[in-house]
Amino acid sequence: MLIPGILISIVTFPGVIVHELAHQLFCRLYKIPVFKVVYFQAENTARYVLHEAPESKWQSIMIGIGPFFVNTILGALIALPSSLSVMEFHHSAGPLDILLIYLGVSIAMHAFPSTGDAQSIWQAVEEEGTPLWIRIIGFPIVGLIYLGALGSFIWLDALYGVGVVIGFPKLLISLMA
């Protein structure tokens, strides 16, 4: 079923905002100047963080994939108690559980970097003088991002969001048990 991207963005706006904020926070972490940020707009799906290209290629990669970590971890943590209660112990979901799971899924499903992020990483990695090990890491990441973008046509991003919310508690418990 094809649902316009703009509608998905509106419904899952917390994830969209967290995604852009993650780029910005990674820029701040690496002390990279930021010139403009568009966190969210209801009119179209364009949102971005306009920043200076870092000297360090590694920082370029990390700024590009930062949302993957931030959105995944934040989404998983927010939904964790309700996910355990509802999915594992089969309690009936209260309004708070629904809110937490909604937030968790919508944040985690926007963890995938966009094709715009991939392009920035590509530009940084293909520049002359980029160390080989950065290229070895960078190019597959770009490939994976494009694969993820293709996968979003079959709801891969949404599946990822749901997977994080359901799978993270199981993983955490397995590690702690």
Added chain:
Amino acid sequence: MESLPEPLLPEEPASPACRNCGQAHAQLMGRNQLCPECYQGFVKYPIPMWIKAFGGGLLLVLIFSLSSLSDNFTTGIHFKRGEMAKRKKNYLTAENEFANVVKREPSYTEAKLQLLMAAYNNHDFPTVAATYSKLVNEQITDEDLLSEVSSTLSSAASYYPSDSLAAYLEKHGNDISSIPETGLRDYLSHHSNEPYAMFALASRLFDEKKLTSADSMLNEMLLADSLQYNALCLKAPLKREMGQMDSSYYYSDKLLSINHEDTYALATKSRSLLKAKRDKEALEAALQSTRLNPKDGYAQASLALVYHFLHEEAKRDAIIKQIEADTSGASYLSYVKDVIEGKESFRN
């Protein structure tokens, strides 16, 4: 995210000046040639108030969410530990873990089903019955789990009297020990495959030291069901009494292969090892058994026996005191006392 490989701001003036504020500066920074003040300003590009409010809201939700996590998380860990113990056939641990989960989450159906199965594997039938009663009328959607439980419950039936035996028992005041041996044999001649009655008769024969007959009866039971717990349990001491020590170890080990934490199997093995004068191994098995279940009367009695033959009287007497404190251990204690007093010959 979009990065700017080329400078964003207007063309550079002739003298080196910041491309944002236009002020000349000796030390311009970054690809965009910004003075340190402008550079720092862009590094700390302001986050709008509404985003801060949104982030604050998320943070509050996160704190609230994590504050309510502890209980659910602990329950989840106990459940997982129970599952892991079950996979390793450590059913005593599994039962304790699932019991903990059910205590915390009484409406957690899967945990109750797992508790029932773990309790069955520990032959803790009071817990099986109590858990079963809590499950009546509950809907079970997990087909695999349902079939596992159904199979457990049908196996459990062999440890209870059948309807016909129950009717027969009623005539004897519901006390199978009051039925004479001939009565049991007569009943079995009409109901040859009744495990409960067969075991009752085998136990009677064992108590009366009719070891060969008891052995034959147990063989019949094991022919019908090679995992019949009661039969395996009685085989180990029976073989010990018959002096067939390897066979006794075999049945103890068989029980331990079904449940790695079978305290009875460990305790009875310790007695066989003790009888064979393998005292060190006997002590190890007895200690392992009491460690698993410190309140198990048979395990405690076995350890007391080991200490007796190791001439560690103080430790032996301390354990005897512990058994005396619990009335359920009386029958085990009387045997130990008989051995100590020389009324019963345990080993030469």
